[in-house]
Amino acid sequence: MSVFPSLERLVEPRSVVIVGASSREGSQGHRLVMNVLEHSRFAGDVHLVNPSGLSICGRPCWPSIDAVPAGDIDVALVIVNASRVMEALRQCAARGIPFAIVMSSGFAEADEAGKALEAEIADLCRATGLRVYGPNCPGFVNVRDRIGLTFSPAFKDDLNGGAIGLATQGGGLGRNVLQSLSYGEGVGLWFSAGNEVDLGVPDFIAHMATDPRISVIAVLMEGIKDGRKLIDALKLARENAKPVVILKVGRSELGVRAAQSHTASIAGSAAVNSAVFRQYGAIEVDDLSELAAVSKLCLRARTLGGDGVCVLSFSGGACALAADAVGAAQLPMASLHEQTTAALREVLPAFASVANPVDTTADIMRDSAMTSACLRTLCEEPNVGAVLFPIPMDYGDITGAMASAIVEASRTSKAVVVPVWMSRRMGKGFQMLESNGLQPFLSVTEAVRALKKVHDWRAGQISACAAQTPAAHGDTGVSGGAEVGQGQMVGATPALTEVDAKRLLGRHGIVVPSGELTMSAAAAAETATRIGFPCVMKVVSPDIAHKTEAGGVRLNLETAADARTAYDEIVANAGRYRPDAIVEGVLVERMLPPGGREMLVGVHRDEAFGPVLTVGLGGILVEVLKDVSHRVIPVDHADARRMIAELRHSDLLGAVRGQPPADVEALAALLVQVSEFVERAHGAIDQLDINPVWVGALGEGAIALDALMVLAQGADANAL
Template sequence: MTGFSDLTRLVAPRSMVIVGASAREGSQGRRLVDNVLVHSGFDGEVYLVNPGSKEILGHPCYPSVADVPASGIDVALVIVSAVHVLPALEQCAAKGIAFAIVMSAGFAETGDEGRHMEQAIAALCRRTGLRVYGPNCPGLVNLRLGLGMTFSPAFKDDLNSGAIGLATQGGGLGRTVLQALSFGDGVGLWCSGGNECDLGLPDFIAHMAVDPHIRVIAVLMEGVKDGDRLRSALALARANDKPVVILKVGRSEQGVKAAQSHTASIAGSARVNSAVFRQHGAVEVQDLDELSAVARLLAAPRPAAGAGLAIVTFSGGTAALAADIAGAAGLPIASFSPSTSAALRELLPAFANIANPLDTTADIIREPALVTRCLRLVCDDPNVGAVMFPIPMDYAGITATMAGAIIEAASAQAKPIVPVWMSRRMGEGFKAMEEAGLLPFLSLTDCVAALRHLWPAAAPAATASAEAKAPAAADAHHAPSGEASSAALSESDGKALLRKAGIAVPEGGVAGNDSQAVELAKAVGFPVAMKIVSAQIPHKTEAGGVRLNLADEQAVRSAYQSILDTVSQRQPDAVIDGVLVEKMFPAGGREILIGVHRDDAFGLVLTVGLGGIFVEMLKDVAHRALPIKPQDASEMLRELKGYALLEGVRGQAPADIAALEDLLLRVSRFATAQGPRLRELDLNPVWVGRDGEGAVPLDALVVLDPAH
C-alpha cells in the first residue's frame, strides 16, 4: 500500500504486552486483562507489566517493559496515567515493539499540556519507527479473530462478526454501530483511533481496503487530521471496490465545536467534506442508524444494472404509501416481467394487485407459505434488484409465521429482502427477523433512505439540512481580509499569471493616461470595459472603479477620468497603477464563478457555481479538492441546481460546457502548480458563450502568500 504501513501485526498480533495490567476488579487495567486473557480466543504470548503485582490470573507481572524477557513483540497495550505514557513508549521503542495502542486519556483533548505530551509521542514515532494507535481511545477489536484489545466491559457481549470494517475516532458511538449490527453480517474489524497522534482513520481505511475479509467500510468521523492521506485511503478503497460509508460529525457550528473538543482535530467545512467524499466515491449518511443500515446493505451484492426495487406487502394502503415514499426519493421501481406476472396471477387471489407494488391481499395471512413462494418469484425476476417487504401491523403468532416465511425466502436469495416492521408492538416476528440477520427497519422513510444508496443516482449530492447547517467558512470564495488582502495581485498582474499558465483572458492592457486608454481601446476593438488597477482594491466595483460597454473614444476618455476621480474619493490611500482597458464580451453569455481557496483539512479546494443571484442567494455551488480529473469537472457542473441553464432553456442555445470543463481543469493545474503560495483565486464572472464560443474569466483576483 503506497504511503501506508502494513498493519497486520497490529490487527492480528501473535504477541503482546499489557502495560498497566491490574488485579483490581472493575479497573480499566483489569478489564483489559480479562478481555485479552479470558474473553478473547487469543493463543499467542501475553506479557503483563505492573510494578506493584507479582501475577494476575496466573500470569507473571514485570516491573517495566524493559524487564519483559521477550523481544520482537507485536503490540503493546498501554493503559497507564498520561504522564507515564511517554516513558512506557520509549521503553517499547527500545524493545523493538512494532505497535502500541494507547488507551490512556488526558492528552490534546484536555488542553496545552496534554497537547505537548501528544506531540512528544508523535516525535518519538518519527524518531524510532514505533507506530502508535491513540491515545484517548477504547482500543482495537478484531471480531473475526475473537480478539478484544480493549478495556470495554461490553466486548464479551458484542461478538457478532462479519464483512463490515468499522473505523471511528470516538469509542462510544462506534460501540453503538457495533451493537446495531449484532445479527447478520456484523463488524469483523473495529479500529477506533481516538486522538490519532500517529495512526489514524486513513491508515485504518487503507488497511481495510486491502483486507480480503472486509467487503464494506463504515466510517464515523469527527475531524480530519490529514486530508491528503484521507483522500489517498478513499481512493485505495475505491480502486479495490470496497464501498466506504461515512457519517461526518460537525456539519453545524455546534457540531464542529463538539468534535474539536472531543478529538482535538480539524472538523472542516461541511460542504467541502461532502464534496471530497463524493469525489472519491464514498457514501455520506446523516445518522448512526443510516450508517449501520447502509453498510449492511452494501456488504451484499449490488443490484444489476437496470434492476429496480420491488415492494411486496399484504396491505393495499401500505403498498401505496411505500411506493409513494420510494418514488419521491427517486428509487427505480421495477417492472415485473410477463412470466413473473403470470406466475403471481396463478398463485394469488384474483383480486390481488399483481403490479409493483405487489399487494398480495390479507388472504395471504391464512397461508404464509405463499409469502415464500411470492418472494422467490419476485427475486427471480431479472428486473428486480432488491425487495422491500413492509409489515404494517403485528398479528402475534400469525405475523411470526409470516416472518418465518420471509426468513426462509431470504436465506435462499442473493438479492436483499428488506423488511419494514411498522408497528410499535415488537412481536415475535420482529425478534425472529432480527436474529436471522434481516434487521428490519422501523419506518418506511428510514428504509428508503438506506435503500437509495444501492442505486447511487437516487442518492442526493448533499442534503438540504447539511447545506443549511454548514459553517460560514464553507463560503470561502469571498474576498480575503486582513493580511490576505496585502498579498493580492492587481487584476492585470493576476491575469498575466493566468495567461502564462494557458488560461485565456480578455485582450487588453494598462493605460497610464486617457490617450493610452484610447489607443488600447482601438487596438482591441470597441466596445471595451475599463477597470482601476490597484493591488489595494480587490473589489473594484465597490470603489467605483469599473465602467462597461464604452463604445467610442469620447466615452473612453470620460470613463478614464471618472474612474480616477471616484476611486480617489472612496479609497484615497490606494496606490493606482493605471486603468485596465479590455475587450468587452457580448451580452447573452452565462455568468459563472470559479474560485480556489485553502481548506484547513484538504488544502486547495475548487469551487464552481452559476453567477449572480445563484451564488449570492441560493449558494448554488459545487466543490472538489485539487487536483481534479475530467470526470470531476463534468460532475461538478452537473451537481449545480441551475445546470439546466447551461444546457439551454426556453429556446436558449446551450452554453459551451466543454470549454467550461476545460477551464476548470486548467484552473486546477494552475492552482496545483502554485502550491502553498496560492491563498485564493477568484474568477468572477467567467463569461461562457454559446457552444463553441469558449469560456473566459472577465475578472480575476489572485491572492498569494508573501511567505512563499
C-alpha cells in the first residue's frame, strides 16, 4: 500500500507566508491576503512577500522568502506569475517549508512550456521533500476551523462546516458542492487539487479517511493520474468505514477530451473507472446534485437500525408512485410489525392505509400532530431504515407544519426521513426543510436513486462469496515442445501464437484442451486418432491472427481421413489468404462436448490502473452484446463471483431451456488463475484474450479454447 504523507501542518497551519501578496483591490493576491487576515480565524503568524517592499494592511512586506525573519513556516501560499513560481519554490525548499500551495495558472493546462515547468516542480519535490499542492488551483479551505488559504471571493460566505470532506480537482464545481451543503452538516475540509503535480486527490482522501472529524468523503474527479494510489486511498477509507462518494467527469469521449484539456490528466476508461469504484467500496454518482445529496444521506445513515424503506404520504397517488420507484430500484420495502400498524390505526382515520406504503389520506392535513405521531411510530419500527415522505404540492401553512414535523423527527430518530418536495412552488415548507439541512429532493426518482446507492454501500453492494476455489479440471498444457516462441507482432509488440499462448497458460495451471502442433497431414491424422474424435484443427501462423477468416479452422472432424484432408485444406487456404505468411503447422485438439457456454476472459493494461481483468459473454456475442464486467488485478474468488453476477445476461449461466447450470465456480477459479498469472508476470503481459472459454455443466470445469497473448516490449515468454 502507498505511504501517504501527513498533512497535519497543511490542514492546521501555525504559520504561513503569502508569496505574491498585493495591496491592489480586486487582485487575487489581495483577496488571498484578506481571506487569511480578515475572514479567517487564524491566530498564527502571517508573513507577506512582495518585491515592492510596501506594507499591506499595516503589515510589512518582505522582498523574498529568504528575507522573512527566522522561524518555522508551515505553508507557503504562492500566487505569482508562472515564470516566477520555480524560484519561490526553491526558496521554500531551502527554508525547510514543508508545504506550498501554488495557485498560479499557466502550467500543463496551458501549453508545453507550462508542462515543462510542472516537470521541474515534480523534480524539485522528489529532490528536496517539499510537498506542492496545485498548481492551477483556488487553494485549500479548512471550513470547520475557518481557515481560508484561498483567493476565492466566496470564502467569507461559505462557512457552513461539518463532517463531510470534499476533494476536487476543479475549483468552480467544488464551490458548487460546497454551496449545495450550506445547511445542516456541511463541508469540514475542501481540498481543490488543480493539476496535481505532487499532492493529489488520493492524498486528500487518505488524510480524511483517518481524520476523526470527517465521516463522509465526497470526491469530484476529472482525471486520474495515479490509479494505484487512488486504490490505496479507497482501501484506507473502507478500512475506516468512511463512505467515499465519487462523481467522475469524463465518461463520454467528449467528456474525456474536456477533462484532459482542463486538468492535463489521464481520464481513463469510464467502464474501468466505475469497476474500480465498485471493487473498492466507493459510491459512484451521476451529477453534482446527487454528489451532495448522497454524501448528506450517508452522513445521516450512519446509525440506521433497520434496512427497509417505508413510504409515507397524504396522497394515495404519491404513495403509489414512490412505492413503484422503490420496487423498481429493488430496494426492500419495510415489513411493519403489528404493534406499529396498531399504533398507526389509533392515530389515522379508519379509511387510511396502515400497510407500507402508509397513506394517511388528506385527513392528516387538518391536524399537524398526526404527521408527528405517524413519523414517530414509523421511525421506531425496527425494520425501517428510511421513511420516504413525498409531498406532491405546496399548501402553505399546512405543508409548512408537515415540514416542521419532519424536521423534529429527523433530530431524534435513527431512521432517515427523506422528504421529497415535488411541487415547483418552493413554499415555506420547502424553505424549512432546506434551512434545517434535510436537503429535500425534488423528485421521487432522485430520492430513490440516492437511497439505493446508500443502501448498496451499507450492504457491501454484492455479498462476498465464501465458496472455495475448486481444483482445475482436465489437461493444463498443449504438447509439442517446451520452449515458447517469440510470436507475431501486434503493432510493435510481440504476440504469441495460439500454441505458445496456451502452453504458457497451461504452465500456470489454466486448463486448455488436449492437443498437439502437427507439421504434416499424416501427423495430423495420427494425432487426431490418438487424442480422440471429434477434433478441431487450426492453422498456426505468426502472420494470421484471424484464423476463421483465413479458412484456417475445421471443426467436428470424425475420422483420420477427415483430419488428413483438413490439414491440406487449411494450409492451402492460409497460402491463398496470405501468400507470404509463415505457417508453423496445424494445431489438432480434442473437441469438447456440446452444451458448454462460451465466455470471454481478457486482460488489458489501463493507463491509470494497470492490468484490468475482464469477463463477458464470449464467441461472437462479445462484439454484439458487449456484456462485460471489469476488475483491477489482483482479483480474489469473491471478486470473480461478483464480476460474473454483474453481467446483464448472467442468467444464461443458469439452468436455461433444459440445459443444466454452468460450472460458475470453475469460471470464477479460472478468473483468479488468470489474475495470479498476470500478477506474477510483473508487467510482462500487455494483453490477453481467452475467447472462447468453454464452461461446461456443473463439475465439468472451464477450459480455454483459444488464446491471444501480447507481451510487453522486451518481455521473455520463457521467463514467465
